[in-house]
Amino acid sequence: MKEQTAAYLEKARELLDQAETIFGVRLYEPAGRTAYLAGFHAAQALIFETSGRVYKSHGGLQGEFSRLLRNDPRVDDHIRAFLGRVAAPVSSHATQSTPAKAGAYG
Numbered sequence: 001m002k003e004q005t006a007a008y009l010e011k012a013r014e015l016l017d018q019a020e021t022i023f024g025v026r027l028y029e030p031a032g033r034t035a036y037l038a039g040f041h042a043a044q045a046l047i048f049e050t051s052g053r054v055y056k057s058h059g060g061l062q063g064e065f066s067r068l069l070r071n072d073p074r075v076d077d078h079i080r081a082f083l084g085r086v087a088a089p090v091s092s093h094a095t096q097s098t099p100a101k102a103g104a105y106g
Contacts, residue, residue, distance in 0.1 A: 001049065008045035012038045 015038035023031035040058075043065045047053055050068060055061035069075045 002052075004054075005045045005049040008041045008048060012041035012045065015041060 015034050019031045019034035019038060022034055040061065043061055044055065047055060047061065047064050047068065051064070053064065055064055069079075
């Protein structure tokens with residue numbers, strides 16, 4: 001596993017733990033946003049590991065994630081559609097916590 005991939009996955013785990021804590025105190029919207037960020041980082045990990053590319057926008061990440069998983073039988077349709085169902089404005093927060101230093105794609 002590439003070092004940056006590991007950093008994305010570590011950030012995803014950290015955010016998911018935070019989302020669980022926030023959910024536990026019944027702050028559902030912030031918990032959902034934080035869980036989304038965890039998914040954003042996990043998707044970025046997959047993309048970086050397979051292509052070496054970094055996407056900073058929701059649209060760029062969503063498109064590449066969908067392209068990579070379109071015909072992959074290991075991936076459930078619900079996971080494949082996840083980023084497409086989440087509101088795009090959250091992605092502005094995702095770019096602020098992106099650990100990668102490689103060239104970014106839109």
